[in-house]
Amino acid sequence: MTPVEIKQFLLEKVKLFDGFPAEKLDAIVTGSTVRSFEGKEAIRSSGDVGVNFGVMLSGRAEVSVAGAFGERAVINELNDGDVFGEMSLLTGDRTVTDIIASNRCFVLMIPQAVFNRDIVTHPKAVMFLSRLLAERVKQNAAQAIDLNSSQIQSQALANAADPYALSLKTETSGRILALNVGHAQIRFGVYDTEDESRNVHGIFDHLNNGDVGVRLVVGGEVIERSRPHLELADLFAAIFDEMGKLGGRYALMPQEVVVVGHRVVHGGSKYSSSTVITPEVMKDIEQLAVFAPYHNPVNLDGIKAAMKYFPAVPHVAVFDTAFHQTLPTYAYMYGLPYDYYKKDGIRRYGFHGTSHRFVSLKSAEVTKRPLSELEIVSCHLGIGSSMCAIDHGRSVDTSMGLTPSEGLIMSTRAGNLDPAVVIHLMEHYKLSADEVSKLINSDSGLKGISGISGDIREIEAAADEGQHRALLAHRAYCYHIRKTIGAYVAAMGGIDVLAFTGRIGETSAAVRSLACQGLEYMGIKLDEEKNRNLGAVASHAVISSDDSRVKIIVITSNDERLVAWEALRASERHLIKRGREAEEEPIPIEISAHHVHLAQEDVEKLFGPGHQLTPEHELSQPGQFACAEKVHLVGPKGKIANVRVLGPTRKETQVEIAMTEQFKLGIQPPIRESGDLANTPGITLEGPNGTSVIAKGVICAQRHIHMSPEDAMRRGLRDRYVVRVRVEGDRELIFGDVVVRVNPNFRLAMHIDTDEGNAASIRTGMIGFIDDIQERR
Secondary structure: OOHHHHHHHHHHHOHHHOOOOHHHHHHHHHOOEEEEEOOOOEEEOOOOOOOEEEEEEEOOEEEEEEOOOOOEEEEEEEOOOOEEOHHHHHHOOOOOOEEEEOOOEEEEEEEHHHHHHHHOOOHHHHHHHHHHHHHHHHHHHHOOOOOOHHHHHHHHHHHOOOOOOOOOOOOOOOEEEEEEEOOOEEEEEEEEOOOHHHOEEEEEEEOOOOOEEEEEEEOOEEEEEEEOOOOHHHHHHHHHHHHHHOOOOOOOOHHHEEEEEEEEOOOOOOOOOOEEOOHHHHHHHHHHHHOOOOOHHHHHHHHHHHHHHOOOOOEEEEEOOHHHHHOOHHHHOOOOOHHHHHHHOOOOOOOOHHHHHHHHHHHHHHHOOOHHHOEEEEEEEOOOEEEEEEEOOEEEEEOOOOOOOOOOOOOOOOOOOOHHHHHHHHHHOOOOHHHHHHHHHHOOHHHHHHOOOOOHHHHHHHHHOOOHHHHHHHHHHHHHHHHHHHHHHHHHOOOOEEEEEHHHHHHOHHHHHHHHOOOHHHOOOEOHHHHHHOOOOOOEEEOEOOOOOOEEEEEOOOHHHHHHHHHHHHHHHHHHHHHHHOOOOOEEEEEEOOEEEEEHHHHHHHHOOOOOOOEEEEOOOOOOEEEEEEEEEEOOOOEEEEEEEEEEEEOOOEEEOOOOHHHHHOOOOOEEOOOOOOOOOOEEEEEOOEEEEEOOOEEEEOOEEEEOHHHHHHOOOOOOEEEEEEEOOOOOEEEEEEEEEEOOOOOOEEEEEHHHHHHOOOOOOOEEEEEEEEEEO
16 A cells, blocks of 8 residues: 555544544654454464554454464454554553464554654544443453453463363363374273273384284383284274273273374364364364374274274364464475475464473473463474474474475485475486375485484494484584474564474483573573483473573473373364354243242241241242232332242242342442342331341342253253353344253253343243353363
8 A cells, every 4th residue: 555545444434533634644654554464363362562552454453362272362353444452552561362363364454652742642532442442341241351361361371270271181081092003013001090000001013924913001000912903993992902901990991981092193274173073073184194194094993993993982183283273374384386285285374282282381381471472482303303382382484394204304304405405306316206205204304314224223222432423413403403493483573482382302411401592592491410410201201490480390201101192172162063053942031020039037927926937839940939929129220010929938038130120229230140149138028927138138139041061961051151142033142151050850941130131122932042052170
């Protein structure tokens, strides 16, 4: 846009600038800059200091915050003509949300000096901004988003035992089976959701003589043995057999398995999280084998075999690529003609995503800081090695590419390679595509440079003896790690945590030391003594010096446990998804007029000593009934006569009125769930035999749904979830903030008060439908 076009846009599309004088607009446009942002790029990040006021000239962006598990909660959407940044500029507070471009965006960035000089001095602009602030604060409150969330989250992280739900413990007992099925090796883990001491990790290794090597890790003890050749169809019988040999405490029965997680290497651009496997998912895995021909087909074979053996439990595909779907377009594009990306999906996907995601959550837990404010460089160093830049919970860059071959020098993989090298190898040495693939994936990296092995332990032993090629391989490996750390700090504009994981990352003090050397100017200061003396790591260890601005953390990786963790989380999400898919299951609606629940003490005050409530007719909820008795409500201002008493009696007297009745009585009760009576106003009750003055107990009941456990499970809900309910009719309306209450004694019904019923012309007997889940309390 030209300056003239921008001025015209501001006048026509941005309400803030209605009536602005031409000279003011000239000054604003002249003093501002236009910036472009690609899809998935952060326009503004949580924790940024407010220095600009933004105007969306074109494109779309989402305003979001990171949730407790790294997932994003979208609280607003910005489109052409929308503005942002006013709150941090007007309050001086840091930004507490992320603004991420959904597609290519052009934004007019107005510096704070221009904002103060030309905008906040305009009366109409001040009125507009005041209303905008009020609306956004109200919107945030409605979505239970606190603008001081960083402070609150920090306190919650400090107090919570498992703030990011990284454990595998659940409310119900069962065992999670995690599978990583490969050609030469099958790895598995069995994880108990109640007693982690029963966890078993195992490997079936196909040996050259046709036998299968078995390696089991139980309670820190390693057990090794062999068994005859194993076909995939016999895998689960072999798992049960091997675990049975460990003794009754570890024996596994098929009915104990509650979910099966499957590692799948490539999920393409479609899957941004682990997902419950359906026929469609299996078809996608098969089609994506073009990018992972050595992995996806055998992964799929394992899924098919497991689904036959465990047909009644959810099976979850845990994709290596999923976590990296937040990469901005410019970070995953190759410099090839665009059609190769558009038509064939040739782009960077990244791998080890499950490990990098776990590292990010563990880093937040260790530092006791919200994930939404951390910048993390994650180094997964093992047989395959990759690194990831994690900015406020989002993967924004990663070293592996279309396949796991790209990136760092690895044990047997070449890593980054000039494409012309491949052409030269094929032309000069007459190598076929398969031979080149074997060369760069199986015969290169540490193994190829050293001529010894791809095992870092053997490389370091040879280097200690002064072998030149071993020294060279080790130095090249560490150099690429250190160089990538610097690149990712630049990409994110900072770093708070440097994390090492994977077999090499956890065990090689030399690799960690060389990777950190020379990075003190970035705030990365390694405590060499801590690093050198670090033994086996049970969970994590901090090896940075006490005065290091950046935390350097070693985090234990267990691939199968991570698959189990993802499978458990995905199965929980699947319950919620099932609930949303079941939205067309109707929920009866009942209008709840004002009423009173009495304690026996007040019954006797109002109706006489020894009086018992008289049931008149049953209510929809089992055991509840309307009584013949009625009372008058007397407030400071007025009176409501003949209010029905509901039975049976309760421990405390509770009075429920509609919002419109507050003024008549002269009291202002809060909206509360039934039974939550702390700090509520009192009232005087009049009965035929006397009065009772209660000091507290008057509420406006929060709208709610009674559900039996069966009703809740069918909809994927739990007690105290908060949902939106759509009510169809002459005046269709969506009710938000509806609390789900689950109890075996409940019968399905949504309760709203008379005001809410009148607002939507609702009568008892109409039906509603679950529209969405607002909150998982």
